[in-house]
Structures are given as C-alpha cells and as structure tokens.
Amino acid sequence: xxxxxxxxxxxxxxxxxxxxxxxxxxxxxxxxxxxxxxxxxxxxxxxxxxxxxxxxxxxxxxxxxxxxxxxxxxxxxxxxxxxxxxxxxxxxxxxxxxxxxxxxxxxxxxxxxxxxxxxxxxxxxxxxxxxxxxxxxxxxxxxx
Numbered sequence: 001x002x003x004x005x006x007x008x009x010x011x012x013x014x015x016x017x018x019x020x021x022x023x024x025x026x027x028x029x030x031x032x033x034x035x036x037x038x039x040x041x042x043x044x045x046x047x048x049x050x051x052x053x054x055x056x057x058x059x060x061x062x063x064x065x066x067x068x069x070x071x072x073x074x075x076x077x078x079x080x081x082x083x084x085x086x087x088x089x090x091x092x093x094x095x096x097x098x099x100x101x102x103x104x105x106x107x108x109x110x111x112x113x114x115x116x117x118x119x120x121x122x123x124x125x126x127x128x129x130x131x132x133x134x135x136x137x138x139x140x141x142x143x144x
Contacts, residue, residue: 032117
C-alpha cells in the first residue's frame with residue numbers, strides 16, 4: 001500500500017496515512033473554522049472540534065484526503081468493513097479515530113502539522129501538500 005503524510009507528526013517525522021487511492025478506505029473530513037488558523041487554537045481544541053463534527057455527522061466523505069488541498073480540515077482514513085457499511089458506522093469509526101488521536105496529542109506523542117492544514121498548498125511545482133514527501137522519509141533509519 002502506498003502512503004502519504006498525515007497531518008499528525010511526532011517530534012521527528014510525519015506519520016504515514018494510506019494514499020488517496022488506497023483500496024478499501026474512504027476519507028472523512030471535518031472542515032475547521034477559519035478562526036482556528038495560525039495557531040489560535042490548540043491541537044487538543046482542534047481535535048475536540050473534529051470529534052464533535054464526526055459525531056454530529058457534519059463531515060465530508062471522499063476518496064481522497066482534503067487536509068492538504070486547501071480545505072482547512074482534518075481528514076481521517078476509515079477502512080470499509082463491509083460493502084454495505086452505512087454512514088452512521090463510518091461516522092462512529094471516524095469519531096473513534098479522532099478520539100484516539102486526541103489521546104496521542106494529550107500524551108504529547110503527536111502534534112498537528114498546522115502548516116499542512118492551514119497554509120499555502122502550492123510549494124514549488126507541487127499541486128498540493130499531499131504531493132510533498134516529508135524529508136525524513138528519505139532516510140528509513142529515523143526513529144523517535
């Protein structure tokens with residue numbers, strides 16, 4: 001399976017997410033409020049907002065993540081369990097995944113790459129932040 005950079009990072013590297021063409025996955029995206037940009041909200045506050053949006057069903061379901069395309073959101077990969085999976089199940093899985101990330105943030109294991117989520121998406125010749133390979137991925141010997 002191909003991977004891409006997630007909006008979540010440890011102190012030393014980006015965490016990989018399944019690539020947007022990953023078979024068996026859909027992406028659940030919670031659009032963030034404009035006032036959340038530029039570090040005005042903590043990572044914890046952002047994830048609490050994402051959890052609420054997932055539980056309330058105020059999400060977008062797509063075949064690719066939106067967090068690197070200029071939509072100011074957090075996108076979470078949700079694996080389809082069955083061909084007949086319903087929207088409520090997907091919402092619940094996204095809320096559970098967002099809650100897991102919240103725990104990781106609270107325990108200082110990860111942070112949100114707010115630059116990826118909120119800043120300019122046109123870096124050099126790349127059409128989106130999702131096309132940018134984190135430099136630490138060039139060296140497979142990285143670790144925390």
